[in-house]
Amino acid sequence: MVLIKSHWKDAASRKFASVKAKIPVQWILDPSVIEKAKKQSNLTGPFIEGLLSPIDKEITTFDSIQLIAKIREKTLTAEQVTGAFCKRAAIAHQLNNCLHEIFFEEALDRARELDKHMEKTGCTSGPLHGLPISLKDQFHVKGVETTMGYVGWIGTYEGRKRTGKEMNTNSQMVDDLLSLGAILYCKTSLPQTLLVGETHNNIIGYTLNPVNQRLSCGGSSGGEAALQALRGSTLGVGTDIGGSVRIPAAFCGTFSIKPSVLRFSYKDVANSNPGQTMVPSAIGFMATALSSLKLIMESILSTEPWLRDPEVVPIPWRKEHELTVPHPKLCFAIIDTDNIVTPHPPVARGMKLVRKAIERAGHEVVSWEPPNHSIGTTIHGEILSSDGGANIHDQLKLSGEPIIPEKYDDIGNKRKPPMPILRYQDLALQRKAYRAAYATYWESTKHKTNTGRPVDAVIMPVAPHAAVLNMKYYYYGYTEIVNLLDYSSVCIPVTHADKTIDIFREDYRPLNPTDYKNWEAYDADQYDGAPVGVQIMGHTLQEERTLSIAQITYEALLNHASSKL
Structure with missing residues (x-):
């Protein structure tokens, strides 16, 4: 038909x-x-x-x-x-x-x-x-x-x-x-x-x-x-x-x-x-x-x-990469904010809970000052929009359906000119250089940890808000940086928004227009009860180790919560 x-x-x-x-x-x-x-x-x-x-x-x-x-x-x-x-x-x-x-x-x-x-x-x-x-x-x-x-x-x-x-x-x-x-x-x-x-x-x-x-x-x-x-x-x-x-x-x-x-x-x-x-x-x-x-x-x-798929690397599940009990003392880096968009109060509180839990469990936390995340997220965003929305508009034309409102500002009513090939190739080089710089920085952290190893994992928000109000998702930097780096990342639940303690700060001074929009969108009553999760970021192709570290982190959270009862 x-x-x-x-x-x-x-x-x-x-x-x-x-x-x-x-x-x-x-x-x-x-x-x-x-x-x-x-x-x-x-x-x-x-x-x-x-x-x-x-x-x-x-x-x-x-x-x-x-x-x-x-x-x-x-x-x-x-x-x-x-x-x-x-x-x-x-x-x-x-x-x-x-x-x-x-x-x-x-x-x-x-x-x-x-x-x-x-x-x-x-x-x-x-x-x-x-x-x-x-x-x-x-x-x-x-x-x-x-x-x-x-x-x-x-x-x-x-x-x-x-x-x-x-x-x-x-x-x-x-x-x-x-x-x-x-x-x-x-x-x-x-x-x-x-x-x-x-x-x-x-x-x-x-x-x-x-x-x-x-x-x-x-x-x-x-x-x-x-x-x-x-x-x-x-x-x-x-x-x-x-x-x-x-x-x-x-x-x-x-x-x-x-x-x-x-x-x-x-x-x-x-x-x-x-x-x-x-x-x-x-x-x-x-x-x-x-x-x-x-x-x-x-x-x-x-x-x-x-x-059956030559695109898949031939790496079986490596039990030797898992961390089992008793596991070694770990060293974490924690990104409370990427200094581009500041997390809402429920997320900020969730990050503090994680820090307290892992420190109480005896793990180390060190500072984290990697290559500027805004560079990486800009590269990621330009790559994803490089076709000018051509593929999306082709699918919409099949039926004549409109673009959903949440995507309209990005796509509009018609295609944009695709990115010139030389610009696209330049982005490929930028992506490669950024990944290399990030890996070099990560390796350098072994000089400031007490474990003698580089940081084992990085903990950071998944988003600058706990869930989101419709049409109020303004910033994806906390997740898309992981995609650009192609690192493994595990999300775990931490807490829930609580309107009685996650108070809107009237004195907050936004860092930029996007940060302002995100901060203005916070409504303690609306967010009340919403889950708060964090992500644990590990190295490329290190799913076994990253998942183990996530398990250790989650157990530390559960133990910390039970200790307060």
């Missing part, structure tokens, strides 16, 4: 309705519940649990490692686990608008097959046997559509028709997860263009923050974080080119890791401006527990993905 451009709203409405129609009738919520949910600030915990049966509630409180163990021990079946998470995801979507695609029936069929395999052989089919895993709507799954938030992609393969790949393609990541015994059951919401720190598109509208519905869930992997905050998933796969798995995790109070680009396969994953390869998007993972992040990375690397 030819899509009439003036009817993009009709196409979007039909798509939205078709997804909702895949929710089993017995799981459809009464309209009164939906209305009650709209008046709630926090949909997580008691609110959504009140809509579940006791067994479904119990199953969905377990994290990934626990679920796999219970299936292996035959305490639970894969069908029971999958059914519980499908039901909770269905309820989460009705409350929070966080899903793009639903394929519960296929997931339950696969669960039954895995249960038969277990019964017949006595063995699991792999390390992820029976575990439901959600996917950001960039990953292709056979039999399931991928719109990536574009109306013009409905009924196509990435906007193209009659390719033979429409609903007939698996991303390599999908094949690898299936080979490990995982069960795929839904794809989660994201913003039109991907390049936004909120989750909004013209097909499903907004996905809000289920912890505080006055705020955004973040982006671009926003639906993943929202679904996990509502416990409709314990583990999911996203992508990150400027903070897209770290921002939503921080905003929704969950965990995530952005690995270095070449560690995991991006083969056959849809993307925005896929020809831009100077600062490419990385596969990222999101979860309700740090242990789940290790589980999925170690499992995927056991399949040797580099044999």
